[in-house]
Amino acid sequence: MKDKTKGIMGNSIETVRDTDSLFIPDNYRGSIAFNMESANGKRELAESVCPTKALLPFKENYSDLLLDYGKCIMCGYCAEITPKLIKINSKPASPVNTRASMIERLGPQIPSLASYEQTGNELRGKIQELFGRSLAIREVDAGSCNGCEVEITALNNPIYDIERFGIHFVSSPRHADLLLVTGPASKNMEVALKRTYDAMPGPKIVIAVGACACSGGIFGDTYSTTGGIGNVIPVDVYIPGCPPRPQTLLCGILLAIGRTLSHTK
Numbered sequence: 654m655k656d657k658t659k660g661i662m663g664n665s666i667e668t669v670r671d672t673d674s675l676f677i678p679d680n681y682r683g684s685i686a687f688n689m690e691s692a693n694g695k696r697e698l699a700e701s702v703c704p705t706k707a708l709l710p711f712k713e714n715y716s717d718l719l720l721d722y723g724k725c726i727m728c729g730y731c732a733e734i735t736p737k738l739i740k741i742n743s744k745p746a747s748p749v750n751t752r753a754s755m756i757e758r759l760g761p762q763i764p765s766l767a768s769y770e771q772t773g774n775e776l777r778g779k780i781q782e783l784f785g786r787s788l789a790i791r792e793v794d795a796g797s798c799n800g801c802e803v804e805i806t807a808l809n810n811p812i813y814d815i816e817r818f819g820i821h822f823v824s825s826p827r828h829a830d831l832l833l834v835t836g837p838a839s840k841n842m843e844v845a846l847k848r849t850y851d852a853m854p855g856p857k858i859v860i861a862v863g864a865c866a867c868s869g870g871i872f873g874d875t876y877s878t879t880g881g882i883g884n885v886i887p888v889d890v891y892i893p894g895c896p897p898r899p900q901t902l903l904c905g906i907l908l909a910i911g912r913t914l915s916h917t918k
């Protein structure tokens with residue numbers, strides 16, 4: 654027994670001190686870059702293979718392309734068929750405040766997100782300012798494939814350890830300040846989602862996590878889905894990705910808290 658205890662104690666720190674040193678594989682699909690100079694009539698081809706219709710022509714110049722990050726599931730088909738026009742990048746795309754601002758006219762450069770540690774430390778200060786205590790999150794799976802849940806669960810593991818920034822997950826909406834919602838909001842989850850939102854106390858911050866929650870994603874806007882949680886409850890922040898990484902989730906929470914703070918001042 655003594656030896657076993659010594660073995661456990663001997664492991665010392667069971668986490669990493671610097672999450673920014675964590676390796677993001679080059680083949681991680683975080684965002685998309687266009688090189689329109691290499692379009693050469695390939696625009697229609699790229700549009701035709703997109704399963705979620707995330708690629709759109711730019712109205713003022715039909716040879717240009719727009720990407721709807723709210724619909725993009727990062728499948729990579731467009732880049733496979735038009736490799737000179739479209740490149741999938743491992744840098745994660747940024748969370749935004751409105752559904753409309755997820756539609757971007759992209760260039761070859763992808764802006765970098767702030768690091769996980771930097772975002773978490775900034776978030777801790779803002780949570781103190783807004784709530785004077787910790788931030789309580791209720792997560793609702795409104796019909797997701799569980800990919801987004803895996804990343805949300807990772808926030809609580811010893812590596813990302815979100816509780817050190819004053820954020821914890823709760824099991825009742827009555828104790829929650831913020832709602833994280835995944836999935837397209839299937840029709841079967843519509844009433845449950847509305848009731849969860851109604852049960853929350855103010856200021857009722859809502860974040861749509863992943864392409865499905867933003868637009869219906871791979872589930873689309875069909876007879877069995879609502880086509881995105883924005884059609885069921887008001888949304889403060891949309892997080893692109895399929896699924897978004899913990900770093901992007903934290904940036905989305907920071908954006909939502911900052912917005913709520915500015916509204917309350």
Ligand code: SF4
Pocket residue numbers: 702703704705706707708720724725726727728729730731732
């Ligand atoms: S990576 Fe995105 S834009 Fe490209 S085909 Fe897949 S869903 Fe469409």
Ligand code: SF4
Pocket residue numbers: 726796797798799800801835836862863864865866870871894895896
């Ligand atoms: S966004 Fe992607 S990972 Fe998240 S629920 Fe939808 S299909 Fe799954």
